[in-house]
Amino acid sequence: MDPSSSAALVELVRRAQRGDEAAQRELILAYQHRVAGFVFAMTNRSDVVEDLCQQIFIKMIRAVDRLQAPAQFESWLFRLARNTCIDQLRRQRLRRIFLPFADEHENIPEPPGAVDSEELDALRHALAQLRPQDRALLALVQEGRSHAEISEILGTSVAAVKARLHRAREQLREHYQP
C-alpha cells in the first residue's frame, strides 16, 4: 500500500488503530527514514537517532488508537517526534548540570564515514547554531508540512510560524558555509 495517497494512509492508520501489526509495520517502514532525518536535524547526533526513532515509533503504536483524525496522522507523528526530541535535549541539558562531564565527553566526534560531505557538515554546523525550536521548524518544512500544520504541531499561530521561519532561514543562511 502506498501511504503517500491520503485515502490509503487513512485506511492504513485505521488498521493500525485496530492493532493490526502488519499495518503498524507498514507505517514504520513508510516513515522511518523521514522521522530519522527529522531526529538527526533536531539532535545533530547520529548515535541517538535509532534510539529516539524507536521511542517515537513505540509511542506511535501505543497511542495511535487515541488519534481522532487518521487523516492528520503525519502531523501527529511529527508532533510526537518533535516532543520526544525536545525531551531528549532537555534531559541532555540536565545531565550536563548534574554530571561532571566536560564538553569533550558529551560531544563525541562522529566516527569516520558518518559525515560524508562538506555540504552535510556545513548544514549540521549551521543547524547546531540554531535553537531547537527553530531546527524543528526547518525540519518540519523539509518534511513538507504546511504552515497551518506546523502551527498546529507547535501550538502557535500561522503568522508566528511564518515570522519564525523567516528568521530561522536567515540564521541558517548566515551560518551555512560549505
Added chain:
Amino acid sequence: MNTNPEQDAWSRLRAHAAARLDGGFADRVLQSAHGCPAPAWDRLRAAAADCLRPGFPDRVLAAARERFEIPSYGSQLALSALTAAACLAAVILFHHHELAAADARNLAEWSQIVAAAQDLDAGAR
C-alpha cells in the same frame, strides 16, 4: 513564426531578461528559500537513514509488544503513597496488638495482686 510585432517584442524582452540569469539561478533561489541547498538536506536525510540498522521495524514492534514502560511520576507517587499507607497500617496494627497484650498482662497482674490481697485479708481475719 510570430508575425505579431507586439508579441515579438514581448518574446525578445523575455529572452533578454532570461539571458540576465546565469546557470546557477535556480539553485541560488532554492538556497535563499531554504537557507541552504536542497542536496544538503537530502544528504542529512540519507545520513540519518543510515543510522537505522536493518530490522528496525521488527525491533520497534518487539519492544512495543513487551509493554515495557518507564513508570510515570504519577505511578511512582501512587506507589510511594501505597507503601507509606501499608507501613502506617502495619505500625498501627502492631501498636494495637502490643497495647492489647500489655492490657492483658496488666489485668493478669492485677488479678494476682487482688487474689494475694484477698488471701492476706482472709489470713488476717
